[in-house]
Amino acid sequence: MPEIRPCIAIDAMGGDIGPKVNIPAALQVAREGIRVILVGDETELRAELARHGGVGDLPITIHHASQVIEMDEKPGDGMRRKKDSSILVACQLVKDGRADGVVSAGNSGASVACGMFVLGRIKGVERPALASIMPTEKNPVVLLDVGANVDSKPYHLAQFGLMGDILARDVLGVERPRVGVLSIGEEEGKGNLVVKEAFELLKRTSLNFVGNVEGRDVFTGDLDVAVCDGFVGNICLKLSEGLARSFGHVLKRELKRNMLSRMGAALSMGALRNFVRTMDYAEYGGAPLLGLKSILIVCHGASNPKAVTNAIRMAATYVEKRAHEHLADELSKHKELGQFSRHKTQEESTTAPA
Amino acid sequence: MPEIRPCIAIDAMGGDIGPKVNIPAALQVAREGIRVILVGDETELRAELARHGGVGDLPITIHHASQVIEMDEKPGDGMRRKKDSSILVACQLVKDGRADGVVSAGNSGASVACGMFVLGRIKGVERPALASIMPTEKNPVVLLDVGANVDSKPYHLAQFGLMGDILARDVLGVERPRVGVLSIGEEEGKGNLVVKEAFELLKRTSLNFVGNVEGRDVFTGDLDVAVCDGFVGNICLKLSEGLARSFGHVLKRELKRNMLSRMGAALSMGALRNFVRTMDYAEYGGAPLLGLKSILIVCHGASNPKAVTNAIRMAATYVEKRAHEHLADELSKHKELGQFSRHKTQEESTTAPA
DSSP, X not given: OOOOOXXXXXXXXXXSSTHHHHHHHHHHHHHTTOEEEEEEOHHHHHHHHHHTTOXXXXXXXXXXXXXXOOTTSOHHHHHHHOTXXXXXXXXXXXXXXXXXXXXXXXXXXXXXXXXXXXXXXXXXXXXXXXXXXXXXXXXXXXXXOSSSOSSOOHHHHHXXXXXXXXXXXXXXXXXXXXXXXXXSOSSTTOSOHHHHHHHHHHHTSXXXXXEEEOGGGTTSSOOSEEEOOHHHHHHHHHHHHHHHHHHHHHHHHHHTSSHHHHHHHHHTHHHHHHHHHHXXXXXXXXXXXXXXXXXXXXXXXXXXXXXXXXXXXXXXXXXXXXXXXXXXXXXXXXXXXXXXXXXXXXXXXXXXXX | OOOOOOEEEEETTOSSSTHHXXXXXXXXXXXXXXXXXXXXXXXHHHHHHHHTTOOTTSSEEEEEXXXXXXXXXXXXXXXXXXXXXXXXXXXXXXHTTSOSEEEEOSOHHHHHHHIIIIIOBOTTOSSOEEEEEEOOSSSOEEEXXXXXXXXXXXXXXXXXXXXXXXXXXXXXXXXXXXEEEEOSOSSTTOSOHHHHHHHHHHHTSSSEEEEEXXXXXXXXXXXXXXXXXXXXXXXXXXXXXXXXXHHHHXXXXXXXXXXXXXXXXXXXXXXXXXXXXXXXXXXXXXXEEESBSSEEEEEOTTOOHHHHHHHHHHHHHHHHTTHHHHHHHHHHHTTHHHHHHHHOHHHHHHSOOO
């Protein structure tokens, strides 16, 4: 008797080309035993499923939702105005206990907003954080927050450390993740006001805290979790994506420049393909929103089926490993973080208003 | 009669291998007519010059300084304790009117501290900024501040915009630089508290302000100046350097994996070399510290002679174009930036203490 795997609600309309990417991903994970609820326009979804030969006896169901929050729609507006949008309905299925997690390649801001609003925070979490799992020369690194919060306070950063640690342990299988705080010098005492205090808080946790890390340490593979405010993390994430893309463009341009290098490139094609694969963001599929009572994974709008497939797998693993319970445990063990920080009135008055 | 070119004081002891890099650079620029004062241990410098065939009739002189602030020394300590250090003496030569600018590949923190302390700020500048000139797919982009300041206020960011604009115009020859503020969404109103107010201030300037730009916009080449706080900029700079290095490692590893791809790589060598050149940080040599009464350029400790050569050329161009005068003019035209910002008491109380 095979064990029953988690049920993931997929915002099937989400993404630049919606069902065309989400349906193949759903079929793939369903073959692996993950149960799937496709949320979106029933007629459109049935048609797309039919194009792939139908559902057969795979554990896939459809839940109709009549609206879609468009990629360029303002998240707040979309959430308020479209009560029957695929992303909101998908989150509602989790809240109602009919699914265990959500994956969406739709409007990221709307996905985060719906997740925050519908799924509910774990007790003690002030600010859920969006984590990005990035490829490096060796093992992947978790960078968080990459955009759910700006103007974070020191104890938010400390909580992000706990969240990233659980993700690295439960989902990436790292035994004792090395957690660092992103700063502008390795020595203690370097950084801005918020990071300096976060450093003090992180030292007091049970984490394997390695102190300040610099931008250049992120991609060496010698770090498992890099903690930062969402403003910094979002810029880092997009900067890395942009730089990777520019590298690709320039490399391609140079290799095409003359016959000799075109021949060389043809011979090296296997190596160049491996290179691209190592640096492939689709490998980890999407960014989990951590700190909620269940899991929501936000995929890039331009995701391919592989990325969405991997995101659904990640959501299922997260549920199977009971990562949200581990996180709740850790947070309850570190309640003093918030209290400690709140007593530091200087920080309170110098970082961000409530 | 050839025109007399500027005189640049070089911290000749600075850098991981000091004179071995700085002397070839000095000889090269002196051949182009730039006058050079080598600051450092006279015996050592004479010996190194002799190894390169001596000075001949090139415009190079030596100014003895008996001490060196080591690369791992605390900048403040070094500056206080070593009054006869090569970097401090080099700055003093500029202050005394015997040189027009300084270039150093030594301890970056100490170079910035000496520059700030000795050279003096242009009237109206609250915080000098360190600018990095980064290669992109097309033209280079100026990113500033990359580490001279943390916890910047909105009007500091606005001043950084004016500084970057002058650098792009006078040194990079961009007619009407496109200036953006680094944020987490293109729409007005996206960002953290400081960036949102900086956006308002930048709109009021005479700059060609293009609004918020995201991390992915930095390397496309469609932007000339990206403004940010030094905490963000330093992380971005080091992240880019680290990512570029990791790309190189992975590409090399893959190309060496088997005979076929090794042959291919050999055929494409020219293209791969061009690729590296396009992405080469040495092309722009160093990071100018802007907002001072004269120019100081900080080079990476691991700089090669090409990087230092280009940094000295940049310093000379900056002086020849009278960029510091243009900056003083611009700042005097935008005096209201500081005043406007200071009246916004909310920002004053929520970003950083004095």
